[in-house]
Structures are given as C-alpha cells and as structure tokens.
Amino acid sequence: MNPSSICMPTSPSSSHSLLKPNRSSLLGVSLVPLKPLLSCPVKRRGHCLTTTRAILSTSRELVLKDFQERRALKIISGLRNLDRHNVASVVTAADKGGATHVDIACDPELVRLAISLTSLPVCVSSVDPSEFSPAVEAGALMVEIGNYDSFYELGVVFSPEQILNLTRETKRILPSVPLSVTVPHTLSLPDQVKLAELLEQEGADIIQTEGGKCSNPIGSGVLGLIEKATPTLAAAYSISGAVKIPVLCSSGISSVTAPMAITAGAAGVGVGSAVNKLNDVVAMIAEVRNIADSLNVSGTSKAAHKDKSLMCNQIL
Template sequence: MSLAIARLKQDLKNKQVIKIIAGLSNFDVTNVIKTVKAAEISGSTYVDVASNPKLIKILKSLTNLPICVSSIDAQELYNCLLAGADILEIGNFDVFYRKYIYFSVYQIINLVKQVKSFSKSKPLCVTIPHILSLNDQIYLVQQLQKLDIDMIQTEGYINRSQIISSMSSPILQAINLSSSTLSSSYILSKYTKMPIIASSQINSVSAPIAISYGASGIGICSALKDLKSIYQKVDYINQMKFSVSSCRAMSNSFIQALTKKI
C-alpha cells in the first residue's frame, strides 16, 4: 500500500477527507495542473480528474497525491488504471442528466461488477445518483456494501428557485444549495458503514454540516472554478479544511463532555 493510499484510509477513518475535483469534463491541462498543485500545497487527501489516460500520466509525473478518475464507462476506467490512476469512481452522471439519460440501480450494480473484475486492490468509489428515490438509494448502497465497495459519494442538484429564494441570507443560501447532498448523506449514513463523501455545492458553511450528518469527507469543485490563481485556490481549500476539522473537534468535545456527565 502506498503512503498516499494509507493517508486516504486514515482520513476516511478520521472523517477529514478533502477531495478536490478539477472538473470531470475539464481537459485543460494547465487549469487542471493549477488545481492539483493547490490541492497538494493545501494538504488535500486526493484529486478527482477527467478520465483521460494522457492527463493521468502527466499528473502522475507532477504530484504524489492519489489521482481519482470518474466515469460510467468501464473501458475508460480500465485505460486510466493502466495509466496509473490510484482510485476509480463510477460517477460523472451529470453529463447524461443534461441529455435526459438516467441510470437504474441494476445498471449501476452491473457496472460496478465489471469494474470490480479488473480494479484489483485499487480503492473503488460509487456515486449515488440523486435522481433515484431515497428507497432506491438505500437499496443501492446496501448492495454496494455486499460487493465490498470502499466508499460512496452523494450528489445533489440545484434549481433557479433555490437560488432566488435564499438570496437574502448567504448562510441559508449556502445550506440550501447543498441541501440535496446533505440529506442523502444523512439518510445513507444510517444504513451503511461505508465512508461517504458529500459532494455538489459543498462550501465552508455546509462542509461541517456534512460531517455532522455522517459523511467522512467532502468533495470540492464548483467553488474553485472562479478562482484563477493557485494561491486563491489554496486559501479556499484551507478554509474548507478548517471547517471540517473544527466540526470534528467540536464533536469530540461534545462526546467527552457527555461522557463525563454520564
């Protein structure tokens, strides 16, 4: 086991995973490198990039951070594995939602079995589609647990009415934008022991909520898109890390205080 993957397992255990998503359809090498370097400087856990073998090879020569690739194409994931990808993820459903293409529970399970056949000892993550009913999400998670998946990721969605209705309160807006992934994380954490990564519109306000709701870490993407320099990205990631670590520290303090009273 590499030191990077050992760090991933430790961060999952400590519920302090910071996953930096460079953009799963982002093939701008310069832009991706900036994001990856920011993730490395800030001490993030791992990065998630487009499933492109050439991109993987470039990044592997520049960073020691674990590289994750996301796709719903088993062949793409296999090619990236050969190129050096450290973590495989079945996901990146957003591209298909826009085309009104949706994946059923059974399609995802069959895809997981395909990827498991060649993923060997590489960590495997599966995104739980937000378009599924909560009952179907729970059923999917239970089946994934039987298949020994390493971790799952929740996702969410936003619409114009959410943004407009919460414009008067930045804090409420921040929570509202991530409410879908937060609610899925909360419910699914009750039905599985697999680590959960909360992603989709997570920010410094909603990050600690995700952890308190049972997530083992967060995925950061949209908040970094408008930040041009590496140092701006580093500063934002550090804010997120502080939010997550603060939540964990507060939880530990609460548990200690409760134990003393008992």
C-alpha cells in the same frame, strides 16, 4: 463509450507560476501490476506476485485512511474536463490548499500530469469501466463511478441497475483498487439508501452523494449555501446510517456546509465547481484552504512516504 448506450434520456428533446511540479506520487508507486510479473524469472514470479499484492494492499490502506478517519477532502476537476491548464490548476490548488485527494477525468495523460504536480492520491472518474485500467497504469490510485452532473446537462440519467452493473464490471477488472461509486440524486432518498446498500454488497469502498444540481437556493449568503447543500446533506445522513463503508458528501458543498456533512455522518466531502470554476489558481488555493480549515484537515500531516516500486527487478 457512448453515454446514450447505457443511460436513459430524461426527455426526448435533450439529445502560472504556482504550477511547479514536485514529481512525486503516493508511496512512489507506479501501479502496473502485470508488466513487473512479466519481467520476472519464472522461478521468482510467485515471490513477485506476493510482494506486488503486499504493496497494493499498503497503497490501498493509505488511500482509504482519510476516509476511515472521517477527514477526507477530495477536490474534483470534472469527469469531462480535459483542459490541461484547468486540471493542473485544480490539482495544484488541492495540493497547496490542504486536500487529501484529487479527482480528475479518466485520462492517462491527465493522470501523468497530476502525479507530476502532487503527492496526493489521484482518483479518476468515469462511467466506462474499460477506461480505468490505463489510468491506473499511469498512476491513479483510486477510481470513481460517478460525477454524473455533466450527463444530466445532456438529459441523461443512470438507473440503479446500470450503476450496479458498472460496479460489478469495475470490481472484476480492478478488484484491489479502491472504488468509489456515486448514488444519483435523481433517485428518491429511500431508493438512494437501497442502492447504497447493494453497492456495499458488491464491494464498493466508498459511497459518494450528490444533489447540488437539483438544488435551487432562494436565499443569499450563508443561507443560500446551506440551501444549496441540503439535498446532498440529506443523502449523506440517510446513507451513512445504512452502510458501514465511508460516505463522501459531494456536490454543492462549501466551507460553510463541509462541517455539517461530517456531523451528518459523512467521512469527508467532495468539492467540484466551488473550486474548478474559479479562474485563478490563487483563488482556488484559498477556497480549498477555507474548506480544509473548516474540516480541521491539516496539510502538514501528510508526511512523505518512502519510495517503493512494483518492478520485480528492484524487488529481487
């Protein structure tokens, strides 16, 4: 989808060795909700549908569990990042560093790559709801409307009405798949809170904040890191007090400010450029580990789940 067809320009002028696949995915589930039903005998199709819904419900609960426990750490490779090597490095870093989720571009091939490298839930990001279904069929367990930073660089912003429409369409297409929606920092804090409340009413499961792109820290070191995270921390504090669903504090977050996000009311943090801009997978793993440790997120708590399948010929 052409971003300019749904967004508004801000100005007229803005026109390795560690990459070893484990080939497992959460629950061993391949989310293909339609094909299994087609393979079932007509007399058993109702049974298959009931079983499919039960497995989808279980998957949904597991994907959202870390958010509900306020310990989520989502590592983000980037909405427009289609570099397989970089994405593989980011996914590996998330897996080895102790993250709870990984967020990649909404591309089925990248999803298949990601689930060959990690058992973490894979989230895909897009601003085009029609792109989600193929990614979910490939194995993504969560979808995200957001990660708008790359569009800001093009002079493009999203209005509340556009985001609400994208949310409604996504819920229409994938009503059972966990949905996260980013509230843009281009809105004032009161307007961010209002949009978050409306998104909750539309069925969003998670609200994600942002703000790193609008922050211009003056200080260096720890002071600079805190200044960098101030806008998204403020959004997390304001929004978490207004909605009942989890809030993920993202953009400009580091190991210094991740615990502050939790204190501010967030259910977890999303980290992008602090990891995906590093050139070495070992450095990426170390950074993820630093952030995970700051949140007391233990990678060892991720016990292996029993393999399940949605294929009706295995359910019968």
